[in-house]
Amino acid sequence: MVSLNPVQIFNAGAEEEKAETARLSSFVGAIAIGDLVKSTLGPKGMDKILQSSGGIEVTNDGATILKSIGIDNPAAKILVDISKVQDDEVGDGTTSVVVLASELLRESESLISQKIHPQTIISGWRKATDEARRALQNFARDNGNNETKFREDLMNIARTTLSSKILTQYKDYFANLAVDAVLRLKGSGNLDAIHLIKKSGGGLQDSYLDEGFLLDKKIGVNQPKRIENAKILIANTPMDTDKVKVFGTKVKVDAVSKVAELELAEKEKMRDKVNKIIKHGCNVFINRQLIYNYPEQLFADAGVMAIEHADFEGVERLALVTGGEIASTFDSPDHVRLGKCNVIEEVMIGEDKLIKFSGVEMGEACTIVLRGATKQILDEAERSLHDALCVLTQTVKETKTVFGGGSSEMLMADAVSKLAAKIPGKEAVAMESYAKALRMLPTTIADNAGYDSAQLVSELRALHTAGKHTMGLK
Structure with missing residues (x-):
């Protein structure tokens, strides 16, 4: 005789989510994470005060914020892991990757509600990703063989990285300091040779680079x-x-x-x-x-x-x-x-x-001595400078550069939109949503600065459609 009693495989009190409910839960969790860090994006992004048993932190670094919050939503945890990987591999852009991923999920929620199958969406997004990467690589500039221009590229990259950090008031000073430290590495990329020491007292502008x-x-x-x-x-x-x-x-x-x-x-x-x-x-x-x-x-x-x-x-x-x-x-x-x-x-x-x-x-070893008024300022200055050093080290290895201020995102969105116009079928709808998610990055940067994002992004879109791919927000 066969028993028809169901086997209980879950712990007592466990909850089970299936199909649309599970999908909706993932959308809500991931989008919430994106909205949490969205306000810190860009040069006018705002800091967050994090309070924990270890004390108080003041930061606008995406990875630091996401590491400090407790999350039980699996999709949200994936976004946190994305920010950690970005922090480990590149050093900066932790907020950008989370905001882009959450915007893609926001778009996919809309597509799912239109009864477009997830596999169709993924297929369209893969084509869009390939086209966006191709457009970015074709537009990238390489000044690696010109020492003067390459140093200027490094300075601009360091300024861009520091613009959204606590060091923005002294970004030229710290950009120069970071570039000098990285160029001492002579291309080795070994950041362990650059030592950061925090000493309270004085102002941020009293920080300096010391040989040895x-x-x-x-x-x-x-x-x-x-x-x-x-x-x-x-x-x-x-x-x-x-x-x-x-x-x-x-x-x-x-x-x-x-x-x-x-x-x-x-x-x-x-x-x-x-x-x-x-x-x-x-x-x-x-x-x-x-x-x-x-x-x-x-x-x-x-x-x-x-x-x-x-x-x-x-x-x-x-x-x-x-x-x-x-x-x-x-x-x-x-x-x-x-x-x-x-x-x-x-x-x-x-x-x-x-x-x-x-x-x-x-011989390339050096020490950066950071000075500042409080522990919180010094900790955030260290995180900011570490991000700049990581990005500069990556740039020394891969010398191609692209424009910032939303310019690269608009360039990729323009390329994806043009390709979507040539593709019949539902994949084109998914590709358009990909382009829309890319445009949300300059939109967020403008919103955080208090500008009219709808006006600025529509102007940018028109300029990029006309082929002016160097245009961005300033």
């Missing part, structure tokens, strides 16, 4: 404050076992003097470890972990500069720029590669002391 590497630490007590021709041993090893931690350890002894003997044994172990480190021929020892007073004193007696508790990213970056390796054992000095630099000295920035490494082996 700055480590946000102090030199130990009684250590040399300046060393030339430095040979640096970078380590991640415990240097805090010169005392028996009686309060955290159960020690059973016949007399108190035995504890002293234990401590002496610990000190001897530490002395042996320090001697092994010194045998590497280094005159600078930088450790990821703490260095207690006794080993610090031993290093000072040997004339070795000891720097403790260097943050992990700082140590990784330092190993990269000085050409050294991070060591954790010291029995084989021949197998450990020391870092090198010409001069190590202590410098003052604002009220803080930092350690400056000049003449490092990786």
